[in-house]
Amino acid sequence: MNRRDFYRYGTIVVGNLVGLSLAIPGIAYVLDPLLKRKVQGGGEGKAGFQEVAKLSDLQVGVPMSVPIIEERQDAWVKYPKEPVSSIWLVRQPPCDNKVEVLALSSECPHLGCAVSMGEGGKSFFCPCHTSSFDFCGKPTNKIPPRPMDKLEVELSKDSDPKVLVKFQRFRAQSEEQIPLA
Amino acid sequence: MLNKLSNWLDERTGYKALMHEALEEPIPGGARWRYVFGSALSTTFMIQFATGLLLMLSYSPSSATAWGSVFYINNQMTGGWFIRGIHHFGSQAMVVLLAMHLLQVLWAGAYRRPREVNWWFGMALMFLTLGFSLTGYLLPWDQKGYWATKVATNIAGGAPVLGPAIQKVVVGGTEYGNQTITRFFGLHVGVLPTLFMLCLFGHIALFRRHGLTPPRNAEKLGRGTFWPEQLFMDSVASLAVFGVLVFLVVSEHGANLDAPADPSSANYPARPEWYFLSLFQMLKYFPGNQEVIGTIIIPSAIMVVLLVLPLLDRIMPGKLSHFLACCFVFGLVGAGGYLTYEAMKSDASDLAFQADRKKADETRQRAILLANEVGVPPEGSAYVLRFDPLTHGGSILEKRCLSCHYFDGKGQISQNEQGEPVSSPQVAADLKNYGRYEWVRGLLENPKSDAYFGKLPQLDGMVEWKKGSKLKPEELDEVARFVASFANIPAETTPDEWLNSPGVADHPGLELFVKDCGTCHVVHPDLGEGGLRDAPGLFAWGSPQWIRRMIHKPGALDLYGYLEPADQMPAFTNAQLADNDMNMLVRYIRDDYFKAAPPEAGSKSEAKVAATQPKK
Numbered sequence: 001m002n003r004r005d006f007y008r009y010g011t012i013v014v015g016n017l018v019g020l021s022l023a024i025p026g027i028a029y030v031l032d033p034l035l036k037r038k039v040q041g042g043g044e045g046k047a048g049f050q051e052v053a054k055l056s057d058l059q060v061g062v063p064m065s066v067p068i069i070e071e072r073q074d075a076w077v078k079y080p081k082e083p084v085s086s087i088w089l090v091r092q093p094p095c096d097n098k099v100e101v102l103a104l105s106s107e108c109p110h111l112g113c114a115v116s117m118g119e120g121g122k123s124f125f126c127p128c129h130t131s132s133f134d135f136c137g138k139p140t141n142k143i144p145p146r147p148m149d150k151l152e153v154e155l156s157k158d159s160d161p162k163v164l165v166k167f168q169r170f171r172a173q174s175e176e177q178i179p180l181a
Numbered sequence: 182m183l184n185k186l187s188n189w190l191d192e193r194t195g196y197k198a199l200m201h202e203a204l205e206e207p208i209p210g211g212a213r214w215r216y217v218f219g220s221a222l223s224t225t226f227m228i229q230f231a232t233g234l235l236l237m238l239s240y241s242p243s244s245a246t247a248w249g250s251v252f253y254i255n256n257q258m259t260g261g262w263f264i265r266g267i268h269h270f271g272s273q274a275m276v277v278l279l280a281m282h283l284l285q286v287l288w289a290g291a292y293r294r295p296r297e298v299n300w301w302f303g304m305a306l307m308f309l310t311l312g313f314s315l316t317g318y319l320l321p322w323d324q325k326g327y328w329a330t331k332v333a334t335n336i337a338g339g340a341p342v343l344g345p346a347i348q349k350v351v352v353g354g355t356e357y358g359n360q361t362i363t364r365f366f367g368l369h370v371g372v373l374p375t376l377f378m379l380c381l382f383g384h385i386a387l388f389r390r391h392g393l394t395p396p397r398n399a400e401k402l403g404r405g406t407f408w409p410e411q412l413f414m415d416s417v418a419s420l421a422v423f424g425v426l427v428f429l430v431v432s433e434h435g436a437n438l439d440a441p442a443d444p445s446s447a448n449y450p451a452r453p454e455w456y457f458l459s460l461f462q463m464l465k466y467f468p469g470n471q472e473v474i475g476t477i478i479i480p481s482a483i484m485v486v487l488l489v490l491p492l493l494d495r496i497m498p499g500k501l502s503h504f505l506a507c508c509f510v511f512g513l514v515g516a517g518g519y520l521t522y523e524a525m526k527s528d529a530s531d532l533a534f535q536a537d538r539k540k541a542d543e544t545r546q547r548a549i550l551l552a553n554e555v556g557v558p559p560e561g562s563a564y565v566l567r568f569d570p571l572t573h574g575g576s577i578l579e580k581r582c583l584s585c586h587y588f589d590g591k592g593q594i595s596q597n598e599q600g601e602p603v604s605s606p607q608v609a610a611d612l613k614n615y616g617r618y619e620w621v622r623g624l625l626e627n628p629k630s631d632a633y634f635g636k637l638p639q640l641d642g643m644v645e646w647k648k649g650s651k652l653k654p655e656e657l658d659e660v661a662r663f664v665a666s667f668a669n670i671p672a673e674t675t676p677d678e679w680l681n682s683p684g685v686a687d688h689p690g691l692e693l694f695v696k697d698c699g700t701c702h703v704v705h706p707d708l709g710e711g712g713l714r715d716a717p718g719l720f721a722w723g724s725p726q727w728i729r730r731m732i733h734k735p736g737a738l739d740l741y742g743y744l745e746p747a748d749q750m751p752a753f754t755n756a757q758l759a760d761n762d763m764n765m766l767v768r769y770i771r772d773d774y775f776k777a778a779p780p781e782a783g784s785k786s787e788a789k790v791a792a793t794q795p796k797k
Binding site for chain 2: 004006007008010011014015017018021022025026028029030031032035036073075076077078079080
């Protein structure tokens with residue numbers, strides 16, 4: 001190797017050394033959300049169930065929208081308990097009236113808009129891309145990729161049972177109900 | 182294949198000729214180490230550009246969010262401390278390299294005809310670099326940046342004629358806040374980089390036009406080319422600079438983040454970045470209305486001289502003007518070095534500065550601990566500490582209460598003539614552990630102690646009781662435990678509800694309390710009717726609601742209204758103690774705040790923190 005070659009390769013090695021030792025932490029920094037194990041927005045509510053209503057609040061055939069209230073960590077800010085989403089509660093849904101309470105996430109499985117009550121109060125309807133669902137959460141047109149997301153429900157043993165729901169978010173657009181983690 | 186592709190691209194862009202022209206530039210006299218400063222500066226600028234873009238992905242410019250977002254970058258994001266550290270120390274490297282580049286150019290006479298315009302481009306780049314430093318320093322919106330910027334903009338405001346208007350525009354009003362941050366942020370990431378790149382383009386284009394200033398014996402030394410010899414030296418220099426940056430970042434654990442900006446803090450020891458320390462020191466020699474000499478006239482005069490240096494050749498022989506120029510600039514560097522040294526020496530021997538700095542560091546660590554473990558409240562970063570009883574309540578206690586009371590054996594601390602800390606004299610009880618078992622038990626043992634009523638002869642009831650009391654130590658323990666339990670009575674509970682709640686009627690201290698205390702103190706009519714001696718009611722004594730009432734209305738009939746007004750504690754109204762101040766004060770006295778648990782052997786750092794979550 002002559003002098004010029006030494007300079008040539010030396011420059012390339014040195015240049016890459018500086019570039020890479022900056023690029024590697026830089027890429028890690030950009031990919032931080034992928035590298036973080038802690039799920040954002042999860043207070044203790046995420047792990048467990050929270051009370052959203054009493055059974056007597058719910059009428060058969062009339063779905064009710066209730067807020068999900070959780071503490072929230074938004075990057076550096078810690079928010080106290082406040083509404084972070086809402087869900088639909090359906091008492092004795094028409095498809096399976098052995099189920100006492102069906103809890104459906106109001107986040108549309110299509111692209112995440114909030115599913116509201118359709119005209120006439122006979123179905124669920126998403127105002128963004130017109131996904132529509134029956135009161136069991138089954139799609140009634142071909143727009144959504146899957147039914148509305150079912151959330152786990154527990155009823156307490158009280159005389160007027162409390163409705164406890166485990167709130168979760170799921171990936172949009174997939175045909176399976178996959179929790180976001 | 183690769184060759185084919187590069188030919189295809191070359192046909193359409195002509196990039197090979199461009200590359201050739203850029204790389205094969207001849208260097209008369211050959212490559213030299215002394216030419217590396219410009220390249221090292223360019224590399225550092227590129228490092229600043231890249232790390233700056235990364236920081237922008239997560240930085241949030243507003244007075245409520247800036248500190249929190251920088252904290253998040255620094256302490257929670259992968260590699261964030263490294264990226265911010267490189268950006269922080271990189272800004273200092275820019276200043277150092279700039280000075281070295283300037284000295285090399287001056288020494289070589291490279292500022293002279295025909296390179297005058299390039300010298301001016303260089304000057305513009307220097308101004309812009311200092312502008313980057315000044316604007317970037319504020320962006321974390323921490324104490325350091327806040328106070329340094331306040332000083333810097335007040336200096337600008339002191340300029341004759343337009344000063345106040347310029348200051349108002351830069352600050353975005355008369356108050357420092359959201360508009361100051363957005364303006365500085367816009368300057369730092371938009372205006373200054375654009376101007377810098379335009380000037381850099383002009384600087385490099387002119388440099389290529391004129392070439393390097395050849396050494397006198399260039400003919401003998403022969404010719405070299407930029408690639409690969411000079412570029413190799415440049416890249417080694419860049420590696421050295423980067424190596425120093427990495428060393429600084431790693432050994433300092435990234436860049437420092439001070440406590441969130443607090444305009445109300447009384448004694449924050451503000452200092453500018455070290456390369457402005459000489460200017461800072463110079464101000465000390467121009468007191469009062471001479472200030473403007475140090476802040477505006479001298480710095481402007483230096484700038485003017487630097488700008489006209491290339492023109493001196495026209496009025497005097499070239500050798501003389503070069504000699505004078507070198508004398509002037511090296512003299513400046515020497516004077517700057519001396520002033521910087523003086524500034525550091527004076528701080529190092531200033532005990533009050535050291536004490537303030539130590540306090541500021543404790544506050545900083547507390548803020549970062551709270552942000553890590555509790556989170557930044559939605560109200561904004563300043564409330565990390567304003568909602569912290571230890572910091573805020575402690576400071577309220579010191580300002581408002583410790584002129585009479587003591588806390589843990591100390592009153593208000595000041596310095597005597599020898600610079601030693603001394604405490605204000607004690608007039609009232611020591612509030613450490615107030616409302617808790619330790620305090621009550623101590624009182625029952627020795628009410629005459631200074632910690633209780635020793636300094637309050639008007640409150641002699643307990644002393645008198647002690648003389649006649651036959652309670653045994655174990656019995657005093659039980660009574661103290663019973664009285665200390667009053668502090669846990671919830672705010673909305675009535676005396677009846679409390680007496681009927683579990684654990685009260687069968688408390689082992691209750692009977693002794695009725696016998697020995699109920700004769701004077703009223704808690705519940707069933708526990709003694711009082712009246713033997715005047716004494717304050719003790720229902721919910723030591724609870725937040727009781728302490729709050731005691732501070733608002735110490736002269737109420739159920740408290741110390743039986744004393745002469747002059748013997749009572751002065752009342753504090755809502756206007757004197759704002760809601761949050763009162764809350765923080767009460768929680769501080771009650772020891773109700775977030776504490777980091779002492780580290781246990783073998784425990785992970787995550788588990789270091791106690792499970793006590795502070796309540797609002």
